Amino acid sequence: GNSVTQMEGPVTLSEEAFLTINCTYTATGYPSLFWYVQYPGEGLQLLLKATKADDKGSNKGFEATYRKETTSFHLEKGSVQVSDSAVYFCAFNTNAGKSTFGDGTTLTVKP
Amino acid sequence: DVKVTQSSRYLVKRTGEKVFLECVQDMDHENMFWYRQDPGLGLRLIYFSYDVKMKEKGDIPEGYSVSREKKERFSLILESASTNQTSMYLCATSVRSGSSYNEQFFGPGTRLTVL
Numbered sequence: 164g165n166s167v168t169q170m171e172g173p174v175t176l177s178e179e180a181f182l183t184i185n186c187t188y189t190a191t192g193y194p195s196l197f198w199y200v201q202y203p204g205e206g207l208q209l210l211l212k213a214t215k216a217d218d219k220g221s222n223k224g225f226e227a228t229y230r231k232e233t234t235s236f237h238l239e240k241g242s243v244q245v246s247d248s249a250v251y252f253c254a255f256n257t258n259a260g261k262s263t264f265g266d267g268t269t270l271t272v273k274p
Numbered sequence: 275d276v277k278v279t280q281s282s283r284y285l286v287k288r289t290g291e292k293v294f295l296e297c298v299q300d301m302d303h304e305n306m307f308w309y310r311q312d313p314g315l316g317l318r319l320i321y322f323s324y325d326v327k328m329k330e331k332g333d334i335p336e337g338y339s340v341s342r343e344k345k346e347r348f349s350l351i352l353e354s355a356s357t358n359q360t361s362m363y364l365c366a367t368s369v370r371s372g373s374s375y376n377e378q379f380f381g382p383g384t385r386l387t388v389l
Binding site: 206 | 278305315319322324364373377378379380381382
């Protein structure tokens with residue numbers, strides 16, 4: 164069945180460190196892929212997305228590339244800030260418009 | 275900007291009570307969703323609606339029902355609340371056309387505690 168596996172957390176980094184959060188998926192067909200971010204006390208919001216193979220989504224210094232051959236969509240940022248502390252969710256859509264989410268990875272950035 | 279609002283941020287109810295959680299959106303989106311979020315379990319879909327009066331069960335519908343009488347409003351109902359329904363409940367919406375490409379827009383969540 165459909166599933167998303169993302170790197171277990173929590174992840175703790177120092178400010179300006181490099182971030183990678185791994186995400187792989189199992190799905191039929193070629194789904195659109197998403198990263199959502201959830202700041203403390205808030206709902207999820209879209210961080211970036213990619214709708215076809217080799218597409219790169221980017222926003223706020225974060226990037227992720229849709230790799231069909233490895234069914235992956237790893238999130239990266241070259242230099243994290245304290246304000247990036249949040250929970251990050253990898254997800255994909257099925258044709259019906261429903262989404263399958265990973266379990267979330269909690270990131271804490273220390274000054 | 276899409277705005278998705280939920281009727282309460284925090285709610286405390288007693289076991290056996292009937293509980294209503296309301297979600298309202300202002301962007302004319304066809305699709306609406308109810309999730310629950312629990313530590314270590316991510317988001318799990320309870321129910322989904324793609325049009326007025328239409329609903330589909332998600333992955334964990336047991337103990338819940340929904341109502342969508344108007345396009346902008348999607349209600350989640352706990353018929354008889356139980357302690358294992360203590361959770362964060364998130365409402366989301368999306369555009370139906372080209373659904374597989376569209377992101378979801380989330381409300382701020384309702385943290386429900388059942389005593």
